[in-house]
Each structure stands twice: as structure tokens, then as C-alpha cells.
Amino acid sequence: MRLLLGCAAVCFAAALPAQGIDAVGDAIPKPLTAEPGDAARGRSIVVTRDQGGCTLCHAVPGEQRFGNIAPTLAGVGARLSVGQLRLRVADSTRVTPDTPMPAYYRTEGLHQVAAAYRGKPILSAQQVEDVVAWLATLKGPK
């Protein structure tokens, strides 16, 4: 029985997708998860401070309080493809090396990371997919 459980744990770990970012050009064409992103969950991650915290820098449709050091996210789903959105959320330093935007799905090459967060991305793969699903719905000017 113990042998069986041991194998289950190891085999499960081996089956998990690698955490690398599979970028092609300025996009990540393939989803990070098998489960499609959920736009409603994504919106909540975007506006929640200790999750996405995107409103610190970006105007976000439907929000009254936001920072303005970054372009508005209104219309971003019309400006960028789903794959382009995915790379910008996962690791925007691959697009703009000196961007102030956090690399939400990167774990390597970071400095001064608190012990509890070492080796963990800011957002999980599913959360990245949820955020991208919501961004893709933002087609209009508002």
C-alpha cells in the first residue's frame, strides 16, 4: 500500500507540466492549463490587491480607483491576441525588459523573494488563464 502511494505521488509530480514559459515571438500561443480560463474569476483577480493588483498601475473598466503609470486595460482584448495577453501577464519583461510590471508567472531570476514565496509564481497557471480570459473580453474603449 505504501509503495503504491509513493508511486502515485511521484507519478503525479512527473505528470505536472513544466513551469517554463513557452513563448513564440511576443506571445505564448498555448494555454498554461487544460481547464479554460474563467473570465469572471479573472476579473476578480485583476482588481484584488493581494492577487493581481493590476489597478495599482492600470485603469480597469468598471473600477473607480486606479493608478495611471500604465496604459488602460480598456480595449486591450482588441489590441492584443490571447497569446500576446498571456505572455504580458506571465512575464512582461520578455516584451519590455525594464517594465515595472511584475512577472506574474516567473519564478527564476527574481531577487529578494520572501522565503514563503520562493519558487512560487505570484499567480498560478490557472489564475493566469483566468486573467487572460477576462482581458480578452475587453474589446471596447470603456
Ligand code: HEC
Ligand atoms: C507596477 C505596475 C504594474 C502592475 C501592478 C501591472 N502592470 Fe501591466 N503594465 C505596466 C506598464 C508600465 C505597462 C506598459 C508596457 C510595459 O512597461 O511593459 C504594462 C502593460 C500591460 C499590458 C500590455 C498593454 C498594451 O496595451 O500593450 C497588459 C495586457 C497588462 N499590462 C496587464 C496587466 C495585468 C492583467 C496586471 C495584473 C495581473 C498588470 N498588468 C499589472 C505596469 C503594471
